[in-house]
Amino acid sequence: MSYSDAVSSSAKAAAPRKGFKLVLLGDASVGKSSILLRFLHNKFSEEIATTVGAAFNTKTIESKGRQVKFEIWDTAGQERFRSLAPMYYRGASAAIVVYDQTNAVTFDRAQEWVREVMSTSTNPNIVIALAANKADMESKQQVPWEKAERFAQQQGLFLLDTSAMTGKNVLRLFEGIAELLPDEPFMPQQRGLQVLTTPTTTNATAATDQKASARSRCC
Template identity: 40%
Template structure:
């Protein structure tokens, strides 16, 4: 088990999940990381931190996911999370036009404040509520194209589109990594750099409890086709 892994390059990428309150950011993340859905997800306070590991195209990818709070009062904290982010998941609720318009503010803010490359992915969540839909797929897709973001409609409830979205984002992150490996923009920390972050304290770089025993993502290397 060790030898092939040792040959693999490891990268760590920071993913920030943004969007208005109640659009289902936490549900999407918990569905992806924890593989479940809870009806009683309570509003996030500040931000929650999740990690997710996968192997993809010969890389060991560790996603550090910051699930941010959508409430207005936490707006001022957002820079802390997106500042060094490599990818942003912009989540809106397909039944709320306002949540979709809010995405534009987020994009504007990201453009203004982030000067490093950042992969963006637009997620229209709650796609199971098609009867109450207010944001058409075409409109969202067009918008996503205009900001050069990936676009998926997802349902945390029905588990639709989420794995694919994260997978495609990861692929894009790899592509970014290969394009600018040494850009020094904090894009993706190489293993050495990531050691540096933790070196204050000890050798224990990896969180001991959640290592590779975590279920390998089902989509692991199988979808490398595209």
């Protein structure tokens, strides 16, 4: 066996069997799915299907000499799906709360999301990141950076200025979370949401009568 083969075999052996559950939260059209698309495939699409319930994906990255496998739930931002969100963030190791810098209301809602996760998550050490998305639309910015920075400092959040369109800080967002995670994923005492397969993209809903909505634009 050559040296390169040995290194490859060692890397495969070191691949994590258990993943860190990460949930994306925030209002509709703030760019959660676009951030995820950029992270997973380094792509951006002007037209992206509205998430119904939640979509599941996985990706493994290297952080501080170890392999970190993310099991990512991209949740729907529409109000009618709000009650489903706790199903996904309870027991999560990390959460990314996204807001749109060009829409002040989404920042107010992001603050509500952060407080809700902190008060109801079953993981007392959950890592929470705040993504100030749509940094490429600086001329339309409605949320001063200082305001977001002040809130992040008060709540102990990992804050980044992101753009799914240009890719600005998207990879850094996930890398930064990985650096803050413990050695092992959080394992809740009670049985939470479990995934038996690893689909590329799936839609999960608790209500069987929910139908997919029309496509929407977001970045």
